[in-house]
Every structure is written in structure tokens, then in C-alpha cells.
Amino acid sequence: KLNIYSKINNEYDKNNTKVLYKEPVKEQNTLEIESYKSNTIVSNNESQSIKEFNSLKKEVLELINNKDIILEMVKDYKSNTKIIDIPQLDxxxxxxxxxxxxxxxxxxxxxxxxxxxxxxxxxxxxxxxxxxxxxxxxxxxxxxxx
Known part of the structure; x- marks a missing residue:
């Protein structure tokens, strides 16, 4: 919002405001992505970091979902590696x-x-x-x- 200068009173008129809408300037190496309740401009590097983070997040969630199975496998491995069994030739x-x-x-x-x-x-x-x-x-x- 901009206050308009009134030549009559030789001052800025605060009651008379004009709203200007401008398109955001989009630089060459930026991408526009949706953010919560607004649009945010992020660079390609940040975009790549976000993609990597989301990928890692997905992998961590997958590990969490398989936690019980993984823990059981580790438990079995630990119990089996303590015993070295060389089968007798028969x-x-x-x-x-x-x-x-x-x-x-x-x-x-x-x-x-x-x-x-x-x-x-x-x-x-x-x-x-x-x-x-x-x-x-x-x-x-x-x-x-x-």
C-alpha cells in the first residue's frame, strides 16, 4: 500500500491509499514451490536438498515401520554368530x-x-x-x- 501525495494539502493523504499488485520477480536459477499458506521461492540447491530430505525421511519411516522385523533379525544374528559350528565329516x-x-x-x-x-x-x-x-x-x- 502506498500513501498518495495530495497536491492540494501539500501532504501525504493517509486515508487515500492505493494498492499495487506486482508479480514476483523470478530469477533464472530459482524454482517456485508451494509452502504452507504461501508461495516461496527457493533455489535449485535448496530444492535438491528438500528432495534429498524427503527421500531420507521416506527411508527412515520405512525402517521404523520394519523395526520389529529388523530387531528380530539382529537378535537372531547375534545368537548365531557366537557359536562357530564346524560340521563333522561323516x-x-x-x-x-x-x-x-x-x-x-x-x-x-x-x-x-x-x-x-x-x-x-x-x-x-x-x-x-x-x-x-x-x-x-x-x-x-x-x-x-x-
Whole structure:
């Protein structure tokens, strides 16, 4: 609002006001977004920060909604990591029906892998190498079959 200058009285007339409406000046690198009860002009950087904040807020709310599940997973993890269980090698894990009809096959194996396997066979010298290979292949099959 502007007070109008009256030439007659040579003073500003406070009762006679004129309202001027101007369009806001929009700079090149600004974006206009809606704010609560008003329009606010924010820069691109601020706009990006707002988007990042909203994204983080959404992720935090998602974590809060899954809090019970996450806490249960952490509890299970903590209880399972304290026990280091190295399963005992047991040739009896190979089903009896699989211990029939021995066949001879020639396979190619990477030398470092074969050397590691040979060391393991030496540790379990009481078990035949064919049984160890059969058990290893069977366990591989059980683990990765679909």
C-alpha cells in the first residue's frame, strides 16, 4: 500500500491509499514451490536438498515401520554368530542307495583346488578318496539343486 501525495494539502493523504499488485520477480536459477499458506521461492540447491530430505525421511519411516522385523533379525544374528559350528565329516551322510555301482570317470580339476582337496584327504586318511569325492559331489548336488 502506498500513501498518495495530495497536491492540494501539500501532504501525504493517509486515508487515500492505493494498492499495487506486482508479480514476483523470478530469477533464472530459482524454482517456485508451494509452502504452507504461501508461495516461496527457493533455489535449485535448496530444492535438491528438500528432495534429498524427503527421500531420507521416506527411508527412515520405512525402517521404523520394519523395526520389529529388523530387531528380530539382529537378535537372531547375534545368537548365531557366537557359536562357530564346524560340521563333522561323516561318510554316513551319503545315502546307502547312492553307494552302489562304482564307475570310473576322468575329470579335469584346477591344480590348486586338487592340492587343497588332497590335503583334506590326508587329514581324513581313514576314509577312501572315492567316498570323499562322492560325498562332496552329493553335498554340492543337494545344496544347489532347484
Amino acid at each position: 561318510i554316513n551322510n551319503l545315502p546307502v542307495e547312492m553307494q552302489k555301482d562304482i564307475t570310473t570317470k576322468s575329470i579335469k580339476v584346477y591344480k590348486p583346488i586338487y592340492n587343497l582337496f588332497n590335503k583334506l584327504c590326508e587329514e581324513y586318511s581313514s576314509i577312501k578318496k572315492q567316498d570323499l569325492i562322492s560325498l562332496a559331489l552329493y553335498e554340492f548336488y543337494i545344496r544347489y539343486k532347484k
